[in-house]
Amino acid sequence: MKKLDELKEWRRTHYSVEITPELDGKRVTVFGWLASIREQGGITFLILHDKEGVVQITMHKDKISRSVLEKAKSLREHSSIGVRGIVKSIDKAPHGAEIIPEEIRILGIVQRQPPFTLFGGKMASIDKRLDIRVVDLRRPKAQAIFRIRHTVLTAIREFFIKRGYMEVSTPKIIATATEGGAALFPILYYDKEAFLAQSPQLYKEQLVIPFEKVFEIGPIFRAEESRTLRHLSEVVSIDVEEAFVSYEDIMKLIEQMIYHTVKKVRGRCSSETELLRHELPVPKVPFKNFTYRDVLEILEKEGITLSWGDDLSTQSLKILGKTMPEFYFITDWPTFMKPFYIKPKGDKQDISESFDFMHGAIELASGGSRVSSKRLLVKRLKEQGLEPKLFRYHLRIFDYGMPPHAGFGLGLERLMMVLTGQENIREVTIFPRDQSRLTP
RNA sequence: GCCUCGGUGGUGUAGUCCGGUCUAGCAUAGGACGCUGUCACCGUCCUGACUCGGGUUCAAAUCCCGACCGAGGCGCCA
Structure with missing residues (x-):
C-alpha cells in the first residue's frame, strides 16, 4: 500500500493553463491528475491535467531530490496529485513553460488498471465507460x-x-x-x-x-x-x-x-x-x-x-x-x-x-x-x-x-x-x- | 416490445464459416531494464484472456442448447 499525503496548507495558486513563460522563476502550486508519465534517459516528464488543461512537470535526475523523483516514478496515470515547484520558461515545453518540482503530494492513488487512457489509444465501449463515467x-x-x-x-x-x-x-x-x-x-x-x-x-x-x-x-x-x-x-x-x-x-x-x-x-x-x-x-x-x-x-x-x-x-x-x-x-x-x-x-x-x-x-x-x-x-x-x-x-x-x-x-x-x-x-x-x- | 448480431488479457481487437496447425496473434496497458528534451517518446525482455452452465466429439475459443450480459436496427415515443 502506497502512503497518501495530506493536503494540509497547500492551496492551488494556478491552473495548468495559467503556467506561462511570464511566470518564469515563480513558485507555484498546482493540483490535478496524472495524464501521462514518460522517462527519457535522465529526464522524467509528468503531464498533469486539471479542469482547464494540462501542464508539464519536468525532473532532471541530477537536479532534483531523490525522494521527489522516486515519488514521481511510483505514480500511475489517473493518480491525483499536488505539485509545488518553480516555473521554468522553455521553448521545448508544450506551452512554453513547465514546472520543476520541489515537492509532490500524492493525494489519490490508482488501485486498479483503468479501462482506458486519457489521451490516445482505443476508446473502450460506451458501456464500460459509463460504468466509471466520471x-x-x-x-x-x-x-x-x-x-x-x-x-x-x-x-x-x-x-x-x-x-x-x-x-x-x-x-x-x-x-x-x-x-x-x-x-x-x-x-x-x-x-x-x-x-x-x-x-x-x-x-x-x-x-x-x-x-x-x-x-x-x-x-x-x-x-x-x-x-x-x-x-x-x-x-x-x-x-x-x-x-x-x-x-x-x-x-x-x-x-x-x-x-x-x-x-x-x-x-x-x-x-x-x-x-x-x-x-x-x-x-x-x-x-x-x-x-x-x-x-x-x-x-x-x-x-x-x-x-x-x-x-x-x-x-x-x-x-x-x-x-x-x-x-x-x-x-x-x-x-x-x-x-x-x-x-x-x-x-x-x-x-x-x-x-x-x-x-x-x-x-x-x-x-x-x-x-x-x-x-x-x-x-x-x-x-x-x-x-x-x-x-x-x-x-x-x-x-x-x-x-x-x-x-x-x-x-x-x-x-x-x-x-x-x-x-x-x-x-x-x-x-x-x-x-x-x-x-x- | 420485436428482429438481427456479438461476448477472447485492464482495454480494443485477430482467430470462429470449414473442430486438431492456438503452446491463442497484434495493439495498447501493467512490470523490469536502457536511453538527458519527451510530448500517443522510443528500444529490448516479461506479465496477462477464450462470459457461465450443459451437450456433441478421440479432440471445442471454434459446432448445438440454455442462462446472463452487451451492441445495432425497427416499432413505441418527443
Whole structure:
C-alpha cells in the first residue's frame, strides 16, 4: 500500500493553463491528475491535467531530490496529485513553460488498471465507460462536450431572461398522465400511486395566467421501451409557454434562440468544437418551413409513399435528413396526430397549429398554439380517448380568463447531439438512464 | 416490445464459416531494464484472456442448447 499525503496548507495558486513563460522563476502550486508519465534517459516528464488543461512537470535526475523523483516514478496515470515547484520558461515545453518540482503530494492513488487512457489509444465501449463515467468524463472530448452543454444552457437562459421570460419550476411528481401518449413511470407516493412527469405541459400553460412568459429547464421522464441512439428515460427539457401569441411567433422565437445559442457556442467554445472536429456553422435564417403535406410530397419524390395521417417512420426521417441537413420546421400536422391541447386551425379543423422543429433526421422540439377554450379542450380530450374528469384540476383554470397562448418543448440532449456531432445521446448525458441502465 | 448480431488479457481487437496447425496473434496497458528534451517518446525482455452452465466429439475459443450480459436496427415515443 502506497502512503497518501495530506493536503494540509497547500492551496492551488494556478491552473495548468495559467503556467506561462511570464511566470518564469515563480513558485507555484498546482493540483490535478496524472495524464501521462514518460522517462527519457535522465529526464522524467509528468503531464498533469486539471479542469482547464494540462501542464508539464519536468525532473532532471541530477537536479532534483531523490525522494521527489522516486515519488514521481511510483505514480500511475489517473493518480491525483499536488505539485509545488518553480516555473521554468522553455521553448521545448508544450506551452512554453513547465514546472520543476520541489515537492509532490500524492493525494489519490490508482488501485486498479483503468479501462482506458486519457489521451490516445482505443476508446473502450460506451458501456464500460459509463460504468466509471466520471473517470470517462476526464477525456478531453467529453470535457469539450460538457463545456459546450454548460455554454448552451447559459446562452439559453440569457436569451429568455433578456426577453422577459420568467424561469419557473413545476412538479415532477404528478397525479395523472399529462397528455396521454408516452408511458409514465409509476411511483409510490406515501400511500398513493403517482407518476414521474413526462412533460411540464399543463403546468406551464397554467403559469401564463400569472406570468405571461415562462420557461423551464428541467428533467422529464418517459417509460418508453425505446431502444435507440436518441432516446433516454430521463432527459432535460427546455419548455417555453407564452400568452397572447401563436405558433408562428413561437417558431420565430426558436429560430432566434438557436441562432443566439450557436453564436455563443462558436464565440466561447471554439477550442472545444475544434477538439471535437465538429463544424458548427452559424445557422441560416430564416429556417426552412415545410407543412406536413409538403413533407409527404418530398418523400414521394424520394420514393417513399405515405398516406395523410401516417407517422414519419425512422426510414423516412433519415431520407428527409439527407435532403435537409440543417434546422427546419415541419408545420400544420393533422390534428388527430397531436395532443389534445394543440389548437386546430380556425378554418380547417383537421389541421393543427403545430410544428416539429428538426435538424436533419432528428426531432428537437415540438410545439404549437394551444387550445384556450374550455369547451374545445373537453371536446379534444374526448376525441383522444381521454377522460376529462381526470383533468378537472387543469380544466377549471380555463374558467378564469385563460388567454390564447403557445409554446414548445425542446430536448436539450438532442440539441447537444446536433451541436457536438454525437450520434449517441448517451455521449452528451452525464449519467444516462435507459431501459437497461439505472446506474451509476 | 420485436428482429438481427456479438461476448477472447485492464482495454480494443485477430482467430470462429470449414473442430486438431492456438503452446491463442497484434495493439495498447501493467512490470523490469536502457536511453538527458519527451510530448500517443522510443528500444529490448516479461506479465496477462477464450462470459457461465450443459451437450456433441478421440479432440471445442471454434459446432448445438440454455442462462446472463452487451451492441445495432425497427416499432413505441418527443
